[in-house]
Amino acid sequence: xxxxxxxxxxAVLVLWVIAAYNSLISLKNQVLNGWKQIDVQLKRRHDLxxxxxxTVKGVMKFEQSTLTQVIEARNKAISAQGIAEKAAxxxxxxxxxxxxxALVENYPNLKANENxxxxxxxxxxxxxxxxxxxxxxxxxxxxxxxAQQVFPTNIIVGIFSFKAAELxxxxxxxxxxxxxxxxNLE
Amino acid sequence: MNIYExxxxxxxxxxxxxxxxxxxxxxxxxxxxxxxxAGAGIPIFTIIALAFGVISSYIGYYYGDKLIxxxxxxxxxxxxxxxxxxxxxxxxxxxxxxxxxxPKTFIIDDPDPNxxxxxxDPGHSSVVVTKxxxxxxxxxxxxxxxxxxxSHIKNFDIRLMLLLAVLIGxxxxxxxxxxxxxxxxSRRRSNKSGNSGPVALIILAIWLIxxxxxxxxxxxxxMFVSRRREFLADASGAELTxxxxxxxxxxxxxxxxxxxxxxxxxxxxxxxxxxxxGRALGAHEGRVANLFATHPPINKRIxxxxxxxxxx
Numbered sequence: 206x207x208x209x210x211x212x213x214x215x216a217v218l219v220l221w222v223i224a225a226y227n228s229l230i231s232l233k234n235q236v237l238n239g240w241k242q243i244d245v246q247l248k249r250r251h252d253l254x255x256x257x258x259x260t261v262k263g264v265m266k267f268e269q270s271t272l273t274q275v276i277e278a279r280n281k282a283i284s285a286q287g288i289a290e291k292a293a294x295x296x297x298x299x300x301x302x303x304x305x306x307a308l309v310e311n312y313p314n315l316k317a318n319e320n321x322x323x324x325x326x327x328x329x330x331x332x333x334x335x336x337x338x339x340x341x342x343x344x345x346x347x348x349x350x351x352a353q354q355v356f357p358t359n360i361i362v363g364i365f366s367f368k369a370a371e372l373x374x375x376x377x378x379x380x381x382x383x384x385x386x387x388x389n390l391e
Numbered sequence: 392m393n394i395y396e397x398x399x400x401x402x403x404x405x406x407x408x409x410x411x412x413x414x415x416x417x418x419x420x421x422x423x424x425x426x427x428x429a430g431a432g433i434p435i436f437t438i439i440a441l442a443f444g445v446i447s448s449y450i451g452y453y454y455g456d457k458l459i460x461x462x463x464x465x466x467x468x469x470x471x472x473x474x475x476x477x478x479x480x481x482x483x484x485x486x487x488x489x490x491x492x493x494p495k496t497f498i499i500d501d502p503d504p505n506x507x508x509x510x511x512d513p514g515h516s517s518v519v520v521t522k523x524x525x526x527x528x529x530x531x532x533x534x535x536x537x538x539x540x541x542s543h544i545k546n547f548d549i550r551l552m553l554l555l556a557v558l559i560g561x562x563x564x565x566x567x568x569x570x571x572x573x574x575x576x577s578r579r580r581s582n583k584s585g586n587s588g589p590v591a592l593i594i595l596a597i598w599l600i601x602x603x604x605x606x607x608x609x610x611x612x613x614m615f616v617s618r619r620r621e622f623l624a625d626a627s628g629a630e631l632t633x634x635x636x637x638x639x640x641x642x643x644x645x646x647x648x649x650x651x652x653x654x655x656x657x658x659x660x661x662x663x664x665x666x667x668x669g670r671a672l673g674a675h676e677g678r679v680a681n682l683f684a685t686h687p688p689i690n691k692r693i694x695x696x697x698x699x700x701x702x703x
Contacts, residue, residue, distance in 0.1 A: 341490055
């Protein structure tokens, strides 16, 4: 009798380990897929930038430093390795691009140029896509990390040595600043 | 209720609706057999009605979206047009944010701003906008609308709504046909010697009332079902864009246009983001107005969205 109870407990335990392990694996793959999605969008942005520079450089000769800044940021972003560094370089690139678009506002004939507006729309969309894929990735990565940390799943994590997923974080100090909130409730 | 529970309850509600619908057809068939007497011992009308119910459910499930798209004269986007290109981009952004496949995108040449989503599941879905919507709204507002439609797709609202649209259509058709042939038939029948007792008459009366009321009831059902889902789609849409105010301002702009969206007819009204009948129902908040509206009063939706942004 004792033996049967022991066997039953053992069977339940094994089934639970299998189920927990499989759900962790499924989450892990979703995280990887989420990361690939970000990568696809980053690539899209890298491909668009040379076009943009080519289109605006004739008119914006006097903004050479900004243009080189964008190109340098792009090249650094392409060669970045690892999630943390990639995130940092991509944020630099976002900043450089924002500066460039702010300058475009000073050139009425650029703003009226159909190619420029088209490229601008594509880049705005790409920025959004990067943002949303980052949001999606961070959500799923957080879910994966929580699943690893809760008891009793954390025991399995130790045995099969799962690693926590790194979040795609904003590293630029200016974006980290706490917004000023007026808490004077009237 | 979150989006996953909603998806589950929508799947159940879809089965429930289809069952009720087929039972309704069977009831009509039985009524006919009862009225005319089963020929050669086979309940021929019941069998025909059952087949009709099953076939139209099947067609509705697999081809209903195509029927709706062609009935509204929706055509594919022209990506060389900057505004339509922008809409396509916005849809792709929302497909990334929601993690579901990109729906097919269509446009209707209608100056009134409106939009709807249809299809049977996230893998087979379409989103339709009017030209007026693209002209009227800015990028952020379009994003809000796209997120709203994406949520309808993600939680399987579209499947239930699609079947309701198709079923309402065929119920209206059959009930109309049954009513006319019945009145004609009963006149002819009364010339012969009637052999029906009082019980049969009562059954006939109940059955008649059901046939007459069915179109109205199915319409009310569609309205009820759709009204409840708009708030959730607004909320989960805002969760995707993290910008509830953009959708709120889009709804305000849609509300300002009270003329009807001509290319969207009665049967598909409950699919749209705002009431295409343009009866300015948003202003009325009485029980009766609420009962007949396919959408909750738009100002209530705007208020709920503003609450999400901590503005109220």
